[in-house]
Amino acid sequence: MWPHFSQGNAVTLLENGAEFFPALASSIDHARHEIFLETYIFRDDRIGQMIADALARAAERGVSVSLLVDGFGSRDFVARRMDELLERGVRMLVYRRELGRLLLRRHRLRRLHRKLAVIDGRIAFIGGINIVDDHNTALPDHPRHDYAVMVEGPLLQPIHDSTRHLWELVAWASFRQRLRLKDTVPPRTDPAGNVKAAFVIRDNLRHRRDIETAYLRAIARATDEVVIANAYFLPGRRVRKALTSAAERGVRVIILLQGRVEYALQHMATQALYPALMRHGVRIFEYRRSFLHAKVAVIDGHWATVGSSNFDPFSLLLAREGNVIVRDQAFATRLRERLEHAMHDGAVELKPPHWRRKALLTRLFHWMAYGLVRVAIGLSGYANERLPRKR
CATH class of the missing domain: 3.30.870.10 (Endonuclease Chain A)
Structure with a gap:
């Protein structure tokens, strides 16, 4: 039956960046083998620098770090920080870097809007929160209101598969054969809770x-x-x-x-x-x-x-x-x-x-x-x- 629901998951609700970013940064800092991170907006602000530095530190201690960002939503970050992250060992790809002049062509408007991270195949973050300081708005006293979830358990299998598949697809489309994946950490799918999720x-x-x-x-x-x-x-x-x-x-x-x-x-x-x-x-x-x-x-x-x-x-x-x-x-x-x-x-x-x-x-x-x-x-x-x- 579609969609396929799996039993035995732990799903934790995270409200706003105040709950999301510390949880994400801590998971990155504790990663031992592998990190995948996808985002539409990765901004070079206080939060963006914190997460970028955590990714770079992980790469420097030997963790395989794969960062995929959208070429429109993260274009300023790509211009300012991509070379530095590559030098520090982060594997980075840009989804549809060029918009082109004819902005209304459908293939130019297809963007990477997912906000997703998988760490060591054991924990995933999914939601609507970009890598951006949610107080950096016209109303700095009140953050953007948003949600994400932290997932553990059998649901890691389809999440990990999807993340790996998209990375491979973008690497192939970008002719970055050297960034094709070889071996990845098998996701941990043993029960972690009692939540049914898809x-x-x-x-x-x-x-x-x-x-x-x-x-x-x-x-x-x-x-x-x-x-x-x-x-x-x-x-x-x-x-x-x-x-x-x-x-x-x-x-x-x-x-x-x-x-x-x-x-x-x-x-x-x-x-x-x-x-x-x-x-x-x-x-x-x-x-x-x-x-x-x-x-x-x-x-x-x-x-x-x-x-x-x-x-x-x-x-x-x-x-x-x-x-x-x-x-x-x-x-x-x-x-x-x-x-x-x-x-x-x-x-x-x-x-x-x-x-x-x-x-x-x-x-x-x-x-x-x-x-x-x-x-x-x-x-x-x-x-x-x-x-x-x-x-």
Whole structure:
């Protein structure tokens, strides 16, 4: 049965960089054999320097360190730090280094958006947190709000396999034969806990819709509550229909979205969808205390996911993504509590009357932004994909 769930895992929720970065750095410092790290953004700031130095120290003591970064999200880091890391023994590859002049060509827009690390084949980190100081924003007193998980147990097998496969693929595509892998540490798959979990990815071949399909199945089966927190939200018709259908059959559907304007066009395009969702009973909260970067969900108190995939065309149609799905009441309860705290502490619920009172010109701007996003996706070659239409 897909996706394949394994029993006997330990899955620990990590909230924000305050919990994630110390755990990652400590695991790197204690590594003895092998480190794989993939990330979309690796910034040369306080946190980036800390993790880069930890990787270099590991390489200098004989650990095989393989770092894969995206050529767009980490382009400044590549320019500033790659040569130094290579000199210190870190094996480093860049996923699609060149964007080219024709930015809307689909193959140029396919990015490495996963945030994933595997250390000694015994512990993995997966989530939405990039290697960047999450206090380095326009609101430095409050960090970006995000989540990751630390995984031990049988789930290390598919995670390790996927990480190794992607490294080999990029090495081959880059003609870096000297960076092809020979032997790697076999993952430790003995039971480490009692959590049932699965690893799902999105790529451009066999797993194009795996993450989206996992969400759709869980939402379709929901009987009580669907809670989704998403940084960038511009779902296609199937996802939007699943959410509104769930709300219409009496399921509480709550969506926590970015309330701070980070990318104005996408933010306005997302807001164009609010009225139709709210008319069907979907509750929408905007997180305004800081920047929301989460990509998580809890359904019916026992199904949860944490990963890198947003509900937007970039994640669902173009990027390489990775999510962990957990079927465990204790884990789901913990994540639900943290989301509830975030909504209570830093979010505002939007009500239909508020949007009905918006000036006609403002509503027009929202739909113009939405139309521009649709045009951009169409020009990139995805005009026939299932993007939402104005209703």
